[in-house]
Amino acid sequence: MTGGSATANVVPLRRSWASAVGVVALTCVIAALATVPWWATAGQARDLVEFFTLLALAQMWNLLAGFAGLVSIGQQAFIGVGAYSLYMLGDKGGVHPVLAVFLAGLIAALISIPLAAVVFRLRGGYFAIATWVVAEVLYLLTLNGTDLHVDLGGGDGVTILSAARLERTFRAHATYWWALAVGAGSVLLTYAVLRSRVGLALTAIRDEESAARSLGVNVLRTKVFVWIVAAFGCGLAGAVIYLNLLRVQPEASYDVQWTAYMIFIVVIGGIGTIEGPIIGTIVFFTLQKELANYGAWYLIILGSIAFVSAVWLRGGIWGMVARRFGLRLFPVQRRVRLITGAEPVEPGS
DSSP states (O other): OOOEEEEEEEEEEOOOHHHHHHHHHHHHHHHHHTTHHHHSOHHHHHHHHHHHHHHHHHHHHHIIIIIHOOOOSOTHHHHHHHHHHHHIIIIISOOOHHHHHHHHHHHHHHHHHHHHHHHTTSOHHHHHHHHHHHHHHHHHHHHTGGGGTOOOOGGGOEEOHHHHTSOHHHHHHHHHHHHHHHHHHHHHHHHHHHHSHHHHHHHHHHHOHHHHHHTTOOHHHHHHHHHHHHHHHHHHHHHHHHHHHOEEOHHHHTOTHHHHHHHHHHHHHOTTOSHHHHHHHHHHHHHHHHHGGGTHHHHHHHHHHHHHHHHHSTTHHHHHHHHHHOOOSSOOSOEEEEEEEEEEOOTTO
């Protein structure tokens, strides 16, 4: 006598049709954007440099707050560190400024390690305030750098002469390609982190930190890792921003307004998603260009949009789209499919 018993196999689903389309579309968009310096005007290329760096900053803040639950209001610290590291490496260290951009990001990541020992002693709102205090301390150290025998120009700032001496077309193209790499890289880096074991740990921590700890997740190590990654991304973006601007001033590079931009972009786009900061950056950049001449009304309108998004658009613009259409261009959730089948049974059973 023979028979069969139903079995169910659990098969992990790592891709969907939407994610496959998203990968193809992203690849085509990046390839097209890489050609911009050869056909666009200088003004259009500069606008895209600003867009890409804002996208990178927003993705890094979203990685911290949206996935790790670390609300920082001091990420401008690493923008300033990246900018001044570019100056010190290029003008004082003799490093080619194009190479110095990457090294500036590494320096920001290294500086974030001892800073983590300070800010991670606090939690919640105290953590947020601590990050802002750290940024202010770095600002003051930069402002009074001459007293520390480091010539950082004081309140007048410095000009990055090593970059200014580069041939203009070469510098413009290199800056653009660096900005594109930082913007696209921030999306891909966030996706890679969230698809890794660290991403699983982050999801568990965000959902219930105490439960994650009880399951063996090293909460502190995971959060510090994300903190360092975000510092690297912000430092890299800061170096690109000032490779483009050439003039670094402490009031501008350490301005808390940078973090305000990040928060606005992530809130209106959709916190806790990769797609949200992309949408938010498009919206913010468009509003910034269209409303910049309206003075105080510009800030009022931005604040009103942020308020409406936070209160009525749960999950931001992308959250509303995802709920309505079930769309995920960068799916980071783990899904499974049950496959049932007949398992043969040996004779005599």
